Amino acid sequence: MSATDINVHEHVSRCHHYTSWMSRWKPGARERLQAAALELYATRGFEQTTTAEIAEAVGLTERTFFRHFADKREVLFFGQEQFLRAFLDGVDAAPADASPLEFIAAAIESATSFFPDERRPYSRLRQSVIDRNPALQERELHKLAGLATNVADALRARGVTEPAATLAAESGATVFGIAFAQWIRDGEQRSLATIASEVLRELQNLTRSAR
Amino acid sequence: MSATDINVHEHVSRCHHYTSWMSRWKPGARERLQAAALELYATRGFEQTTTAEIAEAVGLTERTFFRHFADKREVLFFGQEQFLRAFLDGVDAAPADASPLEFIAAAIESATSFFPDERRPYSRLRQSVIDRNPALQERELHKLAGLATNVADALRARGVTEPAATLAAESGATVFGIAFAQWIRDGEQRSLATIASEVLRELQNLTRSAR
Numbered sequence: 001m002s003a004t005d006i007n008v009h010e011h012v013s014r015c016h017h018y019t020s021w022m023s024r025w026k027p028g029a030r031e032r033l034q035a036a037a038l039e040l041y042a043t044r045g046f047e048q049t050t051t052a053e054i055a056e057a058v059g060l061t062e063r064t065f066f067r068h069f070a071d072k073r074e075v076l077f078f079g080q081e082q083f084l085r086a087f088l089d090g091v092d093a094a095p096a097d098a099s100p101l102e103f104i105a106a107a108i109e110s111a112t113s114f115f116p117d118e119r120r121p122y123s124r125l126r127q128s129v130i131d132r133n134p135a136l137q138e139r140e141l142h143k144l145a146g147l148a149t150n151v152a153d154a155l156r157a158r159g160v161t162e163p164a165a166t167l168a169a170e171s172g173a174t175v176f177g178i179a180f181a182q183w184i185r186d187g188e189q190r191s192l193a194t195i196a197s198e199v200l201r202e203l204q205n206l207t208r209s210a211r
Numbered sequence: 212m213s214a215t216d217i218n219v220h221e222h223v224s225r226c227h228h229y230t231s232w233m234s235r236w237k238p239g240a241r242e243r244l245q246a247a248a249l250e251l252y253a254t255r256g257f258e259q260t261t262t263a264e265i266a267e268a269v270g271l272t273e274r275t276f277f278r279h280f281a282d283k284r285e286v287l288f289f290g291q292e293q294f295l296r297a298f299l300d301g302v303d304a305a306p307a308d309a310s311p312l313e314f315i316a317a318a319i320e321s322a323t324s325f326f327p328d329e330r331r332p333y334s335r336l337r338q339s340v341i342d343r344n345p346a347l348q349e350r351e352l353h354k355l356a357g358l359a360t361n362v363a364d365a366l367r368a369r370g371v372t373e374p375a376a377t378l379a380a381e382s383g384a385t386v387f388g389i390a391f392a393q394w395i396r397d398g399e400q401r402s403l404a405t406i407a408s409e410v411l412r413e414l415q416n417l418t419r420s421a422r
Contacts, residue, residue, distance in 0.1 A: 100417050138349035141356050163389050167414050170389075174381040178374050203378050206311050207415045 030068045030078070032058040037075040038122070041129040046072070046136065076126060076136065080143055084150055086111045087172075091154040100160050100168035105200055107151060108176055112193040115183070124184045148173040175199045241279045241289070243269040248286040249333070252340040257283070257347065287337060287347065291354055295361055297322045298383075302365040311371050311379035316411055318362060319387055323404040326394070335395045359384040386410045 036057040040049040051072050055065040069075050090110025094103045115123060130136045152169035160168065179196035182188060188195075247268040251260040262283050266276040280286050301321025305314045326334060341347045363380035371379065390407035393399060399406075 134353070138353045141352040142345070142349045145352055163393075163410055163413050164417055166389055167385065167410070167417055170385040171382060171414075171417070174378065174385065178377055178381075182374075199374055199378070202374050203382075206375055206378055206382070207417070 029058075029060060029064060033060065033065055033068055034075055034078065037072065038125055038129065041076075042125050046129055046133050073136065073139065076130065077139065077143060083111065083114050084147055086114045087147065087151055088154050091151065091158060094158075096158075098158075100155065100164045101171075101200075101204070103155055103158065103160065104151075104168050104172035104175070105197075107154075107172055108179075108196050108200065109193060111176060112179075112191070112196055115180075115192045117191060120184060123180075127184055144173055144177065171203060175203055240269075240271060240275060244271065244276055244279055245286055245289065248283065249336055249340065252287075253336050257340055257344050284347065284350065287341065288350065288354060294322065294325050295358055297325045298358065298362055299365050302362065302369060305369075307369075309369075311366065311375045312382075312411075312415070314366055314369065314371065315362075315379050315383035315386075316408075318383055319390075319407050319411065320404060322387060323390075323402070323407055326391075326403045328402060331395060334391075338395055355384055355388065382414060386414055 033054060037049070037054045040054060040057065049072065051065050052062045054072065054075070055062045069078060087107045087110060090107035091103050093110070094106040098106065130140055148166075148169045151172060152166045155165040155168060156162070175196060179192060179199045182195050182199075183190075183192045244265060248260070248265045251265060251268065260283065262276050263273045265283065265286070266273045280289060298318045298321060301318035302314050304321070305317040309317065341351055359377075359380045362383060363377045366376040366379060367373070386407060390403060390410045393406050393410075394401075394403045
């Protein structure tokens with residue numbers, strides 16, 4: 001999942017897109033802090049931004065910042081629990097006789113609803129910040145690995161055996177990651193759900209073509 | 212890939228196994244430092260061990276330690292370039308008409324030669340140290356992600372298109388990871404190559420069972 005080719009300044013100039021999306025979504029202090037933090041990370045650099053500056057940018061105190069986020073890194077990872085929940089809801093909602101890959105297709109479809117097209121500018125900007133900071137990249141990978149572990153648990157709870165459960169969960173994370181990277185590419189117009197189902201089909205072709 | 216259930220003390224008592232393997236392999240200062248570091252990390256904890264203590268344990272100076280390793284974390288990740296090379300050699304050696312999954316099977320087979328059964332006690336101990344330290348886990352994930360990126364590059368160089376190249380490379384890393392976790396499980400006797408080819412077969416079954 002790489003977006004190093006993204007022109008940050010171009011995205012910053014489109015900030016009103018994600019800001020308006022975020023404020024329509026739920027215009028609380030948390031969302032204003034999140035939008036301000038992302039803009040500062042993108043323009044000034046993650047390391048160069050302080051929590052005091054983020055709070056000040058939206059007229060709040062640093063104390064308020066820390067009521068919402070443990071540290072400035074957490075601003076970028078907030079909401080991942082809901083993202084995980086969307087995956088697991090998909091597994092839970094699949095029919096009892098689903099194959100491992102059908103469970104995964106259901107999980108991915110559910111998770112894509114977490115990223116409506118309105119959110120694309122925000123996701124692009126977030127990724128460009130993460131791509132420029134190795135420590136943030138490591139954290140992102142750690143979160144994605146945790147996602148696969150949790151999905152594998154959910155698959156086992158629905159009767160999928162090992163190693164199929166782990167293989168399916170990891171493959172699902174891979175498919176989602178590839179689709180997401182494509183979704184935030186400059187000029188991409190298709191929805192995340194459309195891209196994800198194409199990548200999933202490609203995974204099936206891949207393994208079918210083997211001897 | 213988890214080995215938190217491993218009894219560290221049990222492994223430490225078997226230290227002569229990996230130490231003798233390492234010294235037969237190439238009995239230089241680097242290998243002695245590596246064996247001593249791993250033993251200290253396992254018994255005392257990674258955070259609690261200093262580079263001076265590692266050097267002292269094998270009668271060398273801290274200066275010598277830093278001639279071989281950038282820091283105490285690098286001791287655990289040294290050799291990963293050769294590991295990556297083994298994967299890439301497998302891709303390079305596969306026939307021109309190989310399918311994406313056949314390239315991956317060749318890469319995995321080549322990489323498993325990097326882990327002969329003699330190395331199993333060392334690999335178990337290393338994993339137990341990494342599993343107990345979140346920062347080391349993040350580093351490990353980062354290295355594995357880099358592996359998949361490099362293998363995808365090699366597949367594209369051999370004519371595999373996207374997203375098949377990235378899907379195949381990521382699936383290969385997943386298969387290897389699952390096989391490796393099984394290989395270091397207590398009581399496991401099969402070779403890594405045997406386990407890996409079974410997991411690869413399971414991946415093919417997984418997608419075949421889908422509608």
